[in-house]
Amino acid sequence: xxxxxxxxxxxxxxxxxxxxxxxxxxxxxxxxxxxxxxxxxxxxxxxxxxxxxxxxxxxxxxxxxxxxxxxxxxxxxxxxxxxxxxxxxxxxxxxxxxxxxxxxxxxxxxxxxxxxxxxxxxxxxxxxxxxxxxxxxxxxxxxxxxxxxxxxxxxxxxxxxxxxxxxxxx
Amino acid sequence: xxxxxxxxxxxxxxxxxxxxxxxxxxxxxxxxxxxxxxxxxxxxxxxxxxxxxxxxxxxxxxxxxxxxxxxxxxxxxxxxxxxxxxxxxxxxxxxxxxxxxxxxxxxxxxxxxxxxxxxxxxxxxxxxxxxxxxxxxxxxxxxxxxxxxxxxxxxxxxxxxxxxxxxxxxxx
Numbered sequence: 001x002x003x004x005x006x007x008x009x010x011x012x013x014x015x016x017x018x019x020x021x022x023x024x025x026x027x028x029x030x031x032x033x034x035x036x037x038x039x040x041x042x043x044x045x046x047x048x049x050x051x052x053x054x055x056x057x058x059x060x061x062x063x064x065x066x067x068x069x070x071x072x073x074x075x076x077x078x079x080x081x082x083x084x085x086x087x088x089x090x091x092x093x094x095x096x097x098x099x100x101x102x103x104x105x106x107x108x109x110x111x112x113x114x115x116x117x118x119x120x121x122x123x124x125x126x127x128x129x130x131x132x133x134x135x136x137x138x139x140x141x142x143x144x145x146x147x148x149x150x151x152x153x154x155x156x157x158x159x160x161x162x163x164x165x166x167x168x169x170x
Numbered sequence: 171x172x173x174x175x176x177x178x179x180x181x182x183x184x185x186x187x188x189x190x191x192x193x194x195x196x197x198x199x200x201x202x203x204x205x206x207x208x209x210x211x212x213x214x215x216x217x218x219x220x221x222x223x224x225x226x227x228x229x230x231x232x233x234x235x236x237x238x239x240x241x242x243x244x245x246x247x248x249x250x251x252x253x254x255x256x257x258x259x260x261x262x263x264x265x266x267x268x269x270x271x272x273x274x275x276x277x278x279x280x281x282x283x284x285x286x287x288x289x290x291x292x293x294x295x296x297x298x299x300x301x302x303x304x305x306x307x308x309x310x311x312x313x314x315x316x317x318x319x320x321x322x323x324x325x326x327x328x329x330x331x332x333x334x335x336x337x338x339x340x341x342x
Contacts, residue, residue: 006263013260020253020304025232025242027307034297034309055295073233095294112294118319122184125324126222129186133215140209149266152209 003148039070042100043077053109054100060092060113068094080105086113093119184318185222188287190327192218192280197334199279201341205272213273217280220257221288224249249288250303254281287323290315 029037029049036055037045058068058079066081066088081096082105088094092115098108144151196214200206227245236243247253258281262274289298292314300307316323 009263010260013256013263017247017253017256017260020247020256021232021235021243021245022239022241024247024250024303025236025244030307033300033307034295034311035300035307036295036297053295057294073236097294097296110294110296112292112317114317114319118317121321122319125187126185126225129184129189130219130222132186132189133212133219136208136212137216140212144266147266150264151266151269 006147006149036097037100038072039077039079040072040074042079042104043070043072043074047102049100050102052100053098054106055095055097056106057093057095060088060090060094063088063090066094068096078104081108081111082106083108084111086111088113091116184324185219187324187327188218188222188284189215190324190331191283191287193331194327194334195279195283196276197331197338200338206276210272210276213276214280214283216261217258217277217282218284220261220277220281221249221254221284223257246299247303249285250300251285252304254285257281292317 027035029035029041031037031053036053037049038054039056039058042049042054042056056068056070056079058070058077061067061069061078066084068079068081070077070079079096080103081094081098082101083098084094084096085108086094088111092113095112095114096106096108097110098106100106140153141150142153143149192214193211196206196211200208200211224245226248232243232245248257258274258277261277262270265273285301289301289310290313291298293312296311296314297309298312300309302308
């Protein structure tokens with residue numbers, strides 16, 4: 001496979017990936033399959049989802065009553081949450097599943113609180129995981145500058161050489 | 171545009187736990203498959219990182235892309251079956267031809283371990299993500315074993331990885 005063919009293939013696949021992202025973004029909520037309306041749906045759907053079950057995640061802004069701020073496609077949205085089972089404190093991340101009431105309020109059926117320190121831990125340990133993989137990739141694989149591909153270190157691409165040799169006869 | 175925000179939009183197990191589990195699976199298989207040495211275990215680890223690309227949302231919000239392209243947009247397909255398969259194919263094109271038959275299944279194996287761990291995550295609605303999209307949009311019920319911020323899965327995965335490392339070093 002020549003470099004331009006490989007590059008064309010990668011670009012084509014990236015276009016497919018972009019298409020999937022646009023397609024998914026255009027999907028409306030479908031509670032029947034578990035795709036519940038989220039913050040952006042509530043913000044842009046006026047009162048369309050009042051009486052429906054919604055699933056949102058936001059930052060706790062106040063605790064009496066519990067109010068959370070959600071970043072949505074239409075900007076920031078403030079929601080009042082009733083029936084919170086957790087001892088939420090300001091700054092925590094709160095996951096809420098419940099019925100949307102009028103006046104931007106949710107009657108919570110289930111809530112999960114995540115401390116902000118927990119999120120920093122997740123980011124830090126994830127970064128470590130990414131660095132481990134990157135280090136191993138650099139240690140074990142190398143760029144073959146003849147055809148701009150990756151190949152294992154200390155290996156000879158005899159098959160690739162054969163393919164290239166044969167393709168020369170086409 | 172490029173701001174790291176303290177937001178958990180897409181619940182996922184931390185990447186270190188994913189990498190450890192992929193190492194466990196890759197390491198154990200390497201005990202039975204002669205050609206699968208450390209270089210190919212690394213490929214399994216890379217596969218486990220692929221669905222994590224969805225976290226690009228933390229750097230570039232979907233709504234920014236949406237405003238740029240003037241179309242709806244979501245990064246979530248990157249962690250669904252369809253997005254992962256396309257990403258795997260890109261990975262397959264990056265390696266030289268003689269390695270594709272080895273690399274593609276190993277990347278897929280790593281990605282599968284990632285999706286499996288994410289499926290176990292606690293979800294407030296009791297439903298996981300659209301794992302098999304675009305084939306079906308069904309969000310399977312999740313067993314809800316842990317939160318993405320829990321440290322226990324990472325400890326367990328790290329210990330297992332350490333055991334496999336000792337085991338494979340001993341065999342070598």
